[in-house]
Amino acid sequence: MRILITSPSLDINKNISGISSVVANIIKWQRDKYIVFTSGRSDNEKRDVKWLLNQFFFLIRYIKILRVSNINVVHINSAMSELSIIRDYFLISIAKILRKKIVLHIHGGKYLFASHKPIILKYFIQDSLKKSDQIIVLSELERDNIKNKFNVDNINILQNCIELNHAKTIPFEDKKNVIVFLGRIVKDKGLNEIVEAFRLLNKKTNDFFFELCGVGPDFAIYDNLFNELLGNRYKYNGVVNGSEKWDFLKNAKIFLLPSYYEGLPISLLEAMSTGCIPIVTPVGSIKEVIKDEYNGIIVNKYAPDEIMEAILHIIKNQQVAEYMALNAALTIKERFNILNYKEQLNKIYDCL
Template sequence: MLCQRTMKVLITSPSLDENENISGISTMISGVIARGDDEFVHFKAGRKDGEKLGLGWLISQAKLPSAFRGAIDTARPDVIHINTALEPKAIVRDAMLARYAKKYPLVVHVHGGQFAVDEKLPWWMEKAANYLLGAASRIIVLSDGDAESLSRWAPARKFSVLPNAIDTEAFPDADRPWGKKSIVFIGRLHEPKGLSEIVESCRLLKEQGFKFNFVCYGVGPDKEEFLRRMIEIMGDEFHYGGVVSGAEKVKALSTADIFLLPSRFEGLSLALLEAMAAGCVPVVSARGSMPRVVVDGRNGFLIEPGDITQIVGRLKFLLSEGETGWNEYRSNARETVRTEFDIKNYVAKLKDIYAKTLSSK
């Protein structure tokens, strides 16, 4: 079913300004708004990076539901699209927003989160999640596994699987000179991304005599401590590049070799897709929907969260690999993303989901 009608969609996400927020959700929504032919009205819901959980934040959250109701009354959308992650604050916030959206065709888009897979919630959070997903006309998830896990809150007929996607044309093939390898991390600098595991893995590799550079991009609550520890271990082989986007991000990934993301919780990292499109070989956690992208030993490597021995083993293998092996991994990584995770296909599928949601309400 391909919908030709132009719809008005009220869509929520954190700030779309990458200087305020490093968020995979925001990046996806920016891409959809830029490429879609529907009329999108953006409603900002979510913290800025570095925003304190103080009185000001509490007041802003208390005002959010009424502001959302006002946005609905002003926009009078055909469809409302709430982007969420199954994390404590997001669940409660978006359940409150869903209260005002229930008279409209409502899409709830779950981008992973701590409680997306096999995690028991406190009773009050369970109640909020049940209300949020119960209010949805349709629920978008990143993988079949997510749909199965969340079926405890909603019937199977409500789910649509739509993996994240990127503009693959923004990442042309880049020739890398053969030599010293560079490991890159791009993302939010907070501990659930596996920051301590990164530090310890680098320490062990350096102790064993491996030579490599480590480049880091991002901001977050644990930035200063992470940078201090990495500089202590890596010295001038460590570089912090702040927030990176657009052409600068393409350049950063096109000059790196290994993308490292040992997250404890993850949905489907856009940075992973971008890194693979640029020819980086990923070493990432077997969490969320990342195993849907990374085939262990073919286009990258999967590790169990918290398993430093496994992380070090995969990195040692890649740092010791020959040029022929590297070329094969790079080629497979690029091909996977270009054929399966391109934004043009994503936008068309999302429009179809909107149409089905509208017709079923």
């Protein structure tokens, strides 16, 4: 079986993406089985005339690969956002015309749970689901939502997982009050709320340090804001990967991700595996992972006051924090180990 799999750039210097992390893990097992087709723009790529021309050649290149590379299966990794929905509709339609088997792998997104969708986007979603031979989602919640709204049955649950051989923990009492954000630096990750939460937190305590890791189109805005607000209690670390990333996570007490929408973030699972306590919003499949006050803290969207209170709660209550940190690591070890992922994915391919 020869599989074309779509993904944003796998080069972490060009793109920070949970989908890229998932695809990198998938192809690592059976690299000769997959052809990676890069879709989506890099974080710093502008939508200009050059970008528009690239979209035309993008489809030509896609058709050429499907025709000449002996592809049996097209594995589309998609997020339910405007451009992804439109782009992947055309990729799926072309694959269908060329009689390829199609796996549509949905990774959360703005329109996954939205009650109102523009008519054209709703049509694209419905038709993409209908044309797909197998559909993959990240949780029971996502499966039930898609099944009820779009009346499709060929849905498989495949939770994102991580490799645990890098996940190391240190005694919680040895940690300083370090807070980390690791991911794409963009407003939708809740960065406005993080700024305001720190503004409120400064009135209560200055005994904390913030580490910002990642890259994204809004970096300059937030780098300036955090510098002005926190001074020498803030550091931007750029893109971190490998052992450097794991060191940041294991040394931090708190992982912040108050996103407006998500799928099931790899960075969240990685942080939890090191005993870093997540403060997150109940979006996408996150609410099937985090149990409030058990293995993390759930705050509402657009609620900087709740973020501030959650941070204070962890900083001021050592025993409660240790309990949540232990359960965070245990949750990943028991439920999100990567060992079973490959077997489950191959079973889905075998159904085609």
